[in-house]
Amino acid sequence: MCGITGWISFDRDLTREEADLAAMTATMACRGPDAEGTWLARHAALGHRRLAVIDLAGGAQPMVVDTPDGPVAMTYSGEAYNFTELRDELRRRGHAFRTASDTEVVLRGYVEWGPALADRLNGMYALGIWDGRTDRLVLIRDRLGIKPLYYHPTDDGVLFGSEAKAILAHPLVEPVIDTDGFRELFGFVKTPGAAVWSGMREVRPGAVVTVDRAGLREHVYWKLAVTEHRDDTDTTVAHIGELLDDIVTRQLVADVPLCVLLSGGLDSSALTALAARAMRERGERARSFTVDYEQRGDFAPDELRGSRDAPFARELVAHVGTEHHDIRLDHRELADPGVRAATVTARDLPFGFGEADNSLYLLFRAIREHSTVALSGESADEVFGGYPWFHLPVVQQAAMFPWVTASGLDPSGHPTKLIDPDLLLSTLDIPGYWAQRYAEAVAEVPGPDGEDPHERRMREFCYVHLTSLLGMLLDRKDRMSMAVGLEVRVPFCDHRLVEYVFNTPWSMKTFDGREKSLLRSAVRGLLPASVADRRKALYPKTQDPRYVTALQRQVADLLSAAHPAADYFDRDALRTAAAGPPEAVHRDAREAFERVLDLATWLDVRRPVIKLS
Template sequence: MCGITGWVSFDRDLTAEAGALHGMTETMACRGPDDRGTWTEGPAALGHRRLAIIDLPGGRQPMSVRTPEGAVALVYSGETYNFTELRRELTGRGHRFTTDSDTEVVLHGYLEWGDAVAERLNGMYAFAVWDARHDRLVMIRDRMGIKPFYYHPTADGVLFGSEPKAILANPLARRRVGPDGLRELFTMIKTPGHAVWDGMREVEPGTVVTVGRAGLTTRAYWRLRTRPHTDDRDTTVATVRTLLDDIVRRQLVADVPRCTLLSGGLDSSAMTALAARQLAERGEKVRSFAVDFVGQTDNFVADELRGTPDTPFVHDVAELARTDHQDIVLDAQALADPAVRERVIRARDLPAGFGDMDTSLLLLFRAIRDQSTVALSGESADEVFGGYLQFFDEDARRADTFPWLVRFGRHFGDDTDVLRPDLAKSLDLEGYVADGYRTAVAGIQRLEGESDFEYRMRQICHLHLTRFVRVLLDRKDRMSMAVGLEVRVPFCDHRLVEYVYNTPWSLKSFDGREKSLLREATADVLPRSVYERVKSPYPSTQDPRYARALQDQARELLARPSHRVFDLVDRERVRAAAERETPVSTQVGRRGLERTLDLAQWLDLYTPELVLS
């Protein structure tokens, strides 16, 4: 893992810009607490902050090779899980290695295959190569978008970084957010390539971006494609299990302490159980961690989203898999701490509005980081196998929009309710979402002979795998890297994604339940309680003291009537929520307060120039 950044300016010698490069690199310090490095030559400047995972002494960056035609230098973030096989192949082709790191394998892979190296990698990665032989910068991002990657074209080149903060540290980048940026902030649709900040773009997942003197070009090396699925149920289940065993084996490789994130749901439980079985064969125990809230299990109140508390199921898995388990128990004071909210906003560069689900994740990761450097997560299994409620909701299935918005609107209300009515009207968020939806479904291929229902379910799966999952992957990356923890996501392995995506919905839900294939493929390692458990989302505190703390903070904000946040939010709505006599203990009633406080914190920290129309 790590943080990368850099600057290419074809009209100047960047060796004179050491101070600017240093400033960009240091914004990535949390992502790479173990080491830092810079490399500058002519028009190119690269910066790197390292979180050491594999080959601790040998993987320093930027890493470069001097060729007769010029230098080739690399900054790399992530992990390549098949680097051992690639190293053998490259050695057979005459390459010689001086380290045991996957970074050097990727560099030599580029020397051998150019940007086509991307198609050979299995992993999560974002990397940039300055190739002086061809006077160009090549930027490559993994297929699913697990690792973040941003760039900002300039008059004579480009700025880039793992996070927007690295780019914003350069004087050439303006801290400006226009109407489309605001639209992206207040709609949960994650438009591919959109970065909210004016002038900034994301390197899209599965894409190569090349910058030369003649300009910028992009090439997609991977997209989610429709293919016939001919395996029967038993073969499909067996294939899923074979893939999962291989994926977990690869992702357990590390030269530092590792663990699993365990929620007691099917996804994390299956992943933890498989990891425990594999490590047990080597005489090791897996560490597992779960988040919980003070008094949550004893005082739990079921609702339509969450029917059961997590902790009893977590403990069932930990006992059966014999993990070295620890619950990280958080209280309302910690969840509502403004200093924690500030850390969240700094990590995300934007006010995402996830409230206690962000702060609890950051606090969980911070506690884990004291004991482990790598964690395996069950993230994205719901998108891959069809686990969310909206997959089974007739209204969401039929809706001419992103299906998760139907469910969210029902459970959390309209996310734009907090906005000033005149601003909401001028932004036309409904039209923005409609345009985004039409674009998203336009390119989804239909299988010949596929029924209308199966094709609709294919569309819903595709939307989750190419839009919704990226919201959660970004959240996971930012919260974990803010504390220097590498979180791996086995269910995002592209081989598994491609295979399961092309199984018909009738197979994905063959027993009438969510994630039928995953449940059946891992039944032998799961406790019966988890095998039978109904899907429950990431937990949220029900403690009314948390809601009261939000109200107190909102009242303090209201006492500052000139605060810029009131250019965006409806002051009277905030006042009504802050003065409600009975504080709400659920996400539904708190969402507007959390969103407002996040926005206020972001405006204070980043002082963005806002263009509202």
């Protein structure tokens, strides 16, 4: 895993612009702590920061293949899990390899197949290739959008990078957030292709962007499509099990220490059990990590978190025999302004997941002391229909993003409470934004003619989760992990699995009357019964009132200092909530504390130019 960046200019000699490229590349240092490289030609400049995972000695970048018609140079982030098969095919086509890295396979694959290489890759990847044979830049992003990739057109070319901060480091780019950008910030919905910063775009998942003297073009090489599902339930369950076994085995390939993130829930336990079995067969022992919290008082279950993770994780560890580590966090770490600054800086944007970002960052930082690569159960809920709101009729019937409806919102509400209502309802018109984005999303949903209305509705449910909510979660996972130089792989995002499960009927996805019926049946034989039958619990949060007290104190200080972040909130409501007893702070107010502190940090760190109309 790495950080990539580049600059294409058809009217300049970029061999004289090394300082600007170096500044862009330096912003990616956390993504690639092991090495740095640049490559400059007259009209192309590529930068790379490397996190060495495969072929530690031979995978340096940018990597170049010289051809009779000109050089082909690449800066690449990610992993191609089928690189062994692709290398064998390329050898048969006459290619000779100097390294054992997947990077060289991807580069020579492009030399052989051009942009059609994207159709052949299995993995997570974001790459920029300068094709000196045609003076063309090719940007390719993986199908589900696991790895980020941004670009910003200029008058004579384009700037690109793994993160917005790489592009913002260039003197041609002003850090402007306009009204549409603010809608993306406050709307809790991720629009594919939107990058929040004015003039900047995100390469959409499953897309190729090409840039040459004729301009910029985008081609979507993959999207969810409808195929008839002919397998019965038993065959479907068996095929899912076979896919998962192949996926996990492929994603265990690394030349550095590897582990699994284990919550004790169905998704992470399935991956841990599969990884433990595969590693045991090759004479190795899997390693697992669980996050937990130091706190006062007993755990109090609620509708989203019915049980603590740690006891179930221990049961799974005893069952499969991993080398296990509990990472325990306390309220002081979670509330540390330095940690918040690190997470907001990593995101480039405010309004992430607050405490959940902080805890994930701290978890990944602790894991990085032991491992360089981790497997995560992210996206299983989106693929298999695991969230509680998937199964609530009131949410199913609402013509709105399900997670928005499930937050108990009415047209005048918002998941981040205590924000200035005039800003939300008048300046930004968040209800109108939601309605427009939702209509655009469901208009894309494929489906056969004559589909049962309920099956159609649930297909829309699955589609918007996979194309909007998943993007937010993958972005969070990528930013928090790469901020500490940890590569996180997400096996449930394998496009073969996503395609297959997307096309199974909803009635089959819930054939036993529960969430994630197909996944549970596919892996039940690998898990303790208590883990296999555990109800879904969302990512844990601390229940320690001292954490809330710390937030209240920080918000009170922010209000006393008249920080401009408070201008976007209801100051009186914030002041009242910050002055009350911590045990009386409502969830809405706690979320507002997180948002206003994130916003203040972002304004201080990034210093954006805000232009609202």
